[in-house]
Amino acid sequence: xxxxxAPGARSCSVPGxxxxxxxxxxxxxxxxLCGRLDIRGVSEIENRFLFTTTSRRVPAVIDLSEVEFxxxxxxxxxxxxxxxxxxQGLGLVLLVPPGLVRETLExxxxxxxxxxxxxxxxxxxxxxxx
Amino acid sequence: MxxxxxxxxxxxxxxxxxxxxxxxxxLESWKVAPRTAYRTQLVxxxxxxxxxxxxxxxxxxxxxxxxxxxDGEHIDICVQDDxxxxxxxxxxxxxxxxxxxxxxxxxxGIHLVRQFVEHLEYQRLAGRNDLKLRL
Numbered sequence: 001x002x003x004x005x006a007p008g009a010r011s012c013s014v015p016g017x018x019x020x021x022x023x024x025x026x027x028x029x030x031x032x033l034c035g036r037l038d039i040r041g042v043s044e045i046e047n048r049f050l051f052t053t054t055s056r057r058v059p060a061v062i063d064l065s066e067v068e069f070x071x072x073x074x075x076x077x078x079x080x081x082x083x084x085x086x087x088q089g090l091g092l093v094l095l096v097p098p099g100l101v102r103e104t105l106e107x108x109x110x111x112x113x114x115x116x117x118x119x120x121x122x123x124x125x126x127x128x129x130x
Numbered sequence: 131m132x133x134x135x136x137x138x139x140x141x142x143x144x145x146x147x148x149x150x151x152x153x154x155x156x157l158e159s160w161k162v163a164p165r166t167a168y169r170t171q172l173v174x175x176x177x178x179x180x181x182x183x184x185x186x187x188x189x190x191x192x193x194x195x196x197x198x199x200x201d202g203e204h205i206d207i208c209v210q211d212d213x214x215x216x217x218x219x220x221x222x223x224x225x226x227x228x229x230x231x232x233x234x235x236x237x238x239g240i241h242l243v244r245q246f247v248e249h250l251e252y253q254r255l256a257g258r259n260d261l262k263l264r265l
Contacts, residue, residue, distance in 0.1 A: 037149060037151075038147070038171075038175055039143050039146055039147050039175060039179055040144075040147045067166065069171065069172070071172055071175045071176060071179075071239070071242075072176055072239035072241075072242060073179070073237040075238055076238065077138060078234055079230070082230055083231060083233070085232055086230055086231065087231075100164065100168045103165075104168075104172070106240065107226075107241075107242060107245050108226065108238050108241070108242065109224075109225075109226025109227065109228070112226065112227065113228075113229060113230040113233070127238070
């Protein structure tokens with residue numbers, strides 16, 4: 001689970017949408033999503049996602065590298081988390097590589113209001129500046 | 131022309147997911163470009179979920195018919211339903227420049243559809259919405 005996937009491989013360990021907790025401590029919430037953020041995927045994880053990212057009053061990094069597809073419901077879920085953290089004065093960074101998911105996030109305008117990075121080091125730098 | 135997907139579903143979000151499941155292997159068999167396949171799936175999900183969630187404020191069971199066809203060059207989608215009249219081409223646009231705190235959670239689906247399709251044609255025919263989309 002801790003090792004990265006082979007290029008192009010899907011490393012989700014369960015069918016459907018998966019939420020992996022990478023780091024949860026007093027400094028950061030770092031989670032990774034894996035699968036499809038469509039109607040079914042969002043319904044599977046939305047409550048746990050919002051609770052994990054927004055209830056602990058620490059900044060968050062959400063890794064979308066293994067998200068294969070995102071529709072407006074999935075984008076809405078990310079907006080919900082970003083708004084909740086912003087209200088608490090906390091930062092959120094999306095880890096999202098170039099590709100169709102990133103392209104969709106760009107067209108939605110989300111990347112104009114939520115910082116994005118392509119690696120964890122850059123994400124930490126962005127949070128430190130926020 | 132390759133086989134098309136022809137389905138009639140109920141106004142139920144689970145059935146929208148069923149359409150997505152049926153569509154994925156068909157897109158693969160058509161060997162369309164990954165970006166086209168992705169956009170087709172997104173357009174179908176957004177259009178159908180919009181009809182299911184907003185088309186029938188009085189409830190009840192309704193049928194929505196959906197057809198997706200490939201002519202070797204384009205993907206053509208036709209969605210028909212007897213819900214309240216809704217013309218996606220005339221829907222108010224989402225302001226993607228809005229600051230985060232002013233953004234609504236949701237409301238982006240039709241915006242993305244309009245970004246992704248090459249052609250959109252809407253008609254209200256005999257009390258039914260008739261939406262044709264081309265990618």
